[in-house]
Amino acid sequence: MIIRKYIKNIGIIFVGLLILFSGMANAARPAGKIGVDWGKKEGQFCINCHMTETPGIYHQWNNSQHGQSGVNCLDCHQAEKTEKDAFLHEGQYVAVIVSPKDCSKCHQAESKEFQRSHHSSAAEILASLDNLLGEVLGGPEAVTVGCKQCHGNKIEIDEKGKPTLDTWPNTGIGRINTDGSRGACTACHGRHKFSRAQARTPDTCGKCHLGPDHPQKEIYEESKHGIIYKASIAEMNLGSDKWVAGVDYSAAPTCATCHMSAAPLLPKTHDVGERISWNLRTPISKKINLVRLDNDHQYDVPEGKPLPKVGDKPNHPDAKGGTVIEIMTWKDRRENMEMVCNACHTSGVIKGHYKQFDDLVNLYNNKFAKPIAAIMAELKKTGKITPSPFDETIEWVWWEIWHHEGRRARHGAAMMGPDYAWWHGMYEVAKHTYFEFIPELKELVGDKEAEHLLEKYFKPIKGHAWFFDGLNKDAIDQVRKGYEARYGKGSMK
Ligand code: HEC
Numbered sequence: 001m002i003i004r005k006y007i008k009n010i011g012i013i014f015v016g017l018l019i020l021f022s023g024m025a026n027a028a029r030p031a032g033k034i035g036v037d038w039g040k041k042e043g044q045f046c047i048n049c050h051m052t053e054t055p056g057i058y059h060q061w062n063n064s065q066h067g068q069s070g071v072n073c074l075d076c077h078q079a080e081k082t083e084k085d086a087f088l089h090e091g092q093y094v095a096v097i098v099s100p101k102d103c104s105k106c107h108q109a110e111s112k113e114f115q116r117s118h119h120s121s122a123a124e125i126l127a128s129l130d131n132l133l134g135e136v137l138g139g140p141e142a143v144t145v146g147c148k149q150c151h152g153n154k155i156e157i158d159e160k161g162k163p164t165l166d167t168w169p170n171t172g173i174g175r176i177n178t179d180g181s182r183g184a185c186t187a188c189h190g191r192h193k194f195s196r197a198q199a200r201t202p203d204t205c206g207k208c209h210l211g212p213d214h215p216q217k218e219i220y221e222e223s224k225h226g227i228i229y230k231a232s233i234a235e236m237n238l239g240s241d242k243w244v245a246g247v248d249y250s251a252a253p254t255c256a257t258c259h260m261s262a263a264p265l266l267p268k269t270h271d272v273g274e275r276i277s278w279n280l281r282t283p284i285s286k287k288i289n290l291v292r293l294d295n296d297h298q299y300d301v302p303e304g305k306p307l308p309k310v311g312d313k314p315n316h317p318d319a320k321g322g323t324v325i326e327i328m329t330w331k332d333r334r335e336n337m338e339m340v341c342n343a344c345h346t347s348g349v350i351k352g353h354y355k356q357f358d359d360l361v362n363l364y365n366n367k368f369a370k371p372i373a374a375i376m377a378e379l380k381k382t383g384k385i386t387p388s389p390f391d392e393t394i395e396w397v398w399w400e401i402w403h404h405e406g407r408r409a410r411h412g413a414a415m416m417g418p419d420y421a422w423w424h425g426m427y428e429v430a431k432h433t434y435f436e437f438i439p440e441l442k443e444l445v446g447d448k449e450a451e452h453l454l455e456k457y458f459k460p461i462k463g464h465a466w467f468f469d470g471l472n473k474d475a476i477d478q479v480r481k482g483y484e485a486r487y488g489k490g491s492m493k
């Protein structure tokens, strides 16, 4: 990160003090004036009527910082007559949708960071296995109330300028708006309060980050961090303007603390990718470097693939013709996260955590994901399974191993959730590898061919020795003795 490197060069203590005491952490605040930059006079007319027509909206708004700073209904909802989603309402052209582009009139920094992040492209899920599963095996109606409420959809507008009933309400994180902007700021800032206090709570992220394939919320709740947060909400200072970890609060970190908010020497960000070093959602995890361009686009490059240099114009589909302005390697991204941890921990805990986390990811990759993926590729190449996904049991088995269980293990290890790392994670990966994947493989290609494939891909891996050679007798004896010492003779048959 440029800012961090700069900071390191000119003296950590001096700049640290500046950030802590000068309010630099709030530099992104809108610097405008009521009646000039917002507070449109005609807005009073909206307020007067909506006070009784929709008292809930009025009160939410009136008690909010927007209401108290004089930002009114019209400042956000006003639209040009020519805009696709504009309609005439009580003498004014307004739109129901208030997109990130509308918010960016006053909040440029947040909007820019959000637009370049993975969050804003989350609606681009058409070309995925998940989508095939949703649209075809499930059905489009289920995709509307499921996938798209988290990922976002494409808003369509009817002839009256109103969003169609099929496509709105929707506040998915990567919603495609009619003005070309992506996302919905309301995904995290509930209307009409739009509070940062609410966005800092883990439940905000937990609308989407939960469940069998990405249980970040459940993992957080079982981690020491989540437990202490819950017991100390009153000490979290959630409504504070400046919210620097370890300085303005210290009880525990929330999702926002680690992925978005400020720490000493680390500025806050609306780009949730700046502090992660792995992609933990793919079948096989890779560390990821980030390429940032001058046109506000960016993309990840897996470790080992060639990286462009600052000043290059990469020929990459996600570069969209831009010039590289910054390369953030996976190490830089990890260092950003470590600066958050550093607010409350010393390097022993932090390095130890990352060592244990990396080791688990490598175990999952090398012992399970790589050999299974190699066998699946061979089955496809030799025509033992069809090119179409999900029409053979073995494909479902592998899908659940990486997409559900393998992710749970990796996410559990990343965020200190031992039950997800093991019982909901690696335990299930192991069980389903040995007792679903392998039996299914034998069923599909016959014992002899299955044995050949297992010899080729599983046997060279030390961790599978027990499967080929049986468990070692000493190890079994030791377990039996342990049980008998605890529960009496004959307790383990
Ligand atoms: C005289 C009363 C009145 C005034 C003035 C008024 N509104 Fe409304 N507005 C309503 C009512 C009633 C509805 C609800 C209509 C419904 O439920 O379908 C509404 C609906 C809306 C909607 C939602 C439209 C939809 O289709 O879901 C928005 C957004 C809105 N108003 C914004 C504004 C803004 C901005 C102003 C100021 C320019 C304004 N209103 C002025 C009475 C008013």
Ligand code: HEC
Residues within 6 Å of the ligand: 046, 047, 050, 054, 057, 058, 061, 066, 071, 072, 073, 074, 075, 076, 077, 096, 097, 098, 099, 170, 171, 184, 186, 191, 192, 194
């Ligand atoms: C800070 C910007 C902002 C301000 C100020 C604001 N709104 Fe909204 N409003 C939104 C956003 C965002 C949505 C959600 C629309 C979307 O999905 O993009 C919304 C939705 C609405 C809706 C439809 C949603 C529903 O639940 O029925 C109405 C009606 C509405 N606003 C009226 C008002 C009125 C009246 C005021 C003034 C008292 C007001 N808004 C002030 C941003 C704003």
Ligand code: HEC
Residues within 6 Å of the ligand: 029, 030, 037, 038, 039, 064, 065, 066, 069, 071, 075, 076, 098, 099, 102, 103, 104, 105, 106, 107, 185, 186, 189, 193, 194, 195, 196, 197
């Ligand atoms: C016309 C200018 C304007 C627009 C448009 C606008 N805001 Fe604001 N926003 C402000 C001002 C002014 C404040 C108060 C800043 C302060 O006091 O520090 C604010 C404060 C906020 C806060 C902090 C509130 C808190 O209680 O923590 C959030 C979050 C926010 N805006 C989000 C949004 C979102 C999301 C949108 C679009 C739906 C939006 N704003 C549209 C001017 C605007």
Ligand code: HEC
Residues within 6 Å of the ligand: 125, 128, 129, 130, 131, 132, 133, 134, 135, 143, 146, 147, 148, 149, 150, 151, 207, 208, 209, 210, 211, 213, 214, 280, 281, 282
């Ligand atoms: C409860 C909210 C929610 C629902 C419902 C949901 N997803 Fe997701 N999805 C997420 C989240 C959150 C992630 C990111 C998980 C992570 O980073 O670990 C994700 C990740 C993905 C990814 C991986 C993206 C990548 O960058 O690798 C795809 C593809 C996807 N989802 C498609 C779908 C489809 C298709 C459906 C419906 C059949 C669906 N999702 C349902 C929240 C949801």
Ligand code: HEC
Residues within 6 Å of the ligand: 026, 028, 100, 103, 104, 107, 110, 111, 114, 115, 119, 184, 185, 186, 187, 188, 189, 196, 199, 200, 241, 242, 243, 256, 260, 261, 262, 268, 270
């Ligand atoms: C993924 C959740 C999420 C989304 C989506 C999101 N925000 Fe935020 N926002 C937050 C969090 C968390 C904070 C509090 C950061 C901190 O601790 O200082 C915040 C703070 C803010 C603030 C307060 C200013 C500040 O820095 O304290 C503004 C303004 C704001 N967001 C605007 C926006 C706008 C505009 C959008 C849409 C482009 C948006 N946010 C989308 C989570 C989100």
Ligand code: HEC
Residues within 6 Å of the ligand: 117, 118, 119, 121, 122, 123, 149, 150, 151, 171, 172, 173, 187, 188, 199, 204, 205, 206, 207, 208, 209, 255, 256, 259, 260, 272, 273, 274, 276
């Ligand atoms: C409305 C749903 C939704 C909410 C709310 C939400 N996210 Fe996400 N998040 C997603 C989806 C979907 C993805 C996957 C995007 C993709 O890869 O296409 C994602 C991806 C991420 C990533 C991975 C980013 C990357 O670059 O790979 C992180 C980290 C993340 N979210 C953190 C958060 C945090 C922290 C919050 C709360 C402050 C939050 N999210 C709120 C839906 C959501």
Ligand code: HEC
Residues within 6 Å of the ligand: 202, 205, 206, 209, 216, 217, 218, 220, 225, 253, 254, 255, 256, 258, 259, 275, 276, 277, 278, 279, 280, 281, 334, 337, 411, 414, 415
């Ligand atoms: C103590 C800090 C911490 C807290 C609290 C935390 N995370 Fe994380 N999160 C991490 C770390 C560390 C990683 C792995 C980073 C890496 O790849 O180097 C991670 C990874 C992620 C990812 C990327 C997963 C992927 O598939 O690649 C998502 C999404 C995410 N966290 C969301 C959340 C959400 C949502 C919450 C709250 C419910 C949360 N995190 C709480 C530290 C935290």
Ligand code: HEC
Residues within 6 Å of the ligand: 224, 225, 228, 245, 246, 249, 250, 251, 252, 253, 257, 258, 337, 338, 340, 341, 342, 343, 344, 345, 349, 350, 353, 354, 416
């Ligand atoms: C706002 C302060 C804060 C931040 C930031 C924070 N932690 Fe923690 N962490 C705590 C507290 C408090 C505990 C509970 C200590 C205890 O009693 O075990 C804890 C516990 C832990 C534990 C469990 C230790 C144990 O003894 O069981 C680990 C591991 C950990 N944190 C790692 C991290 C990592 C890695 C990061 C950064 C990604 C991080 N923490 C960020 C406050 C924080």
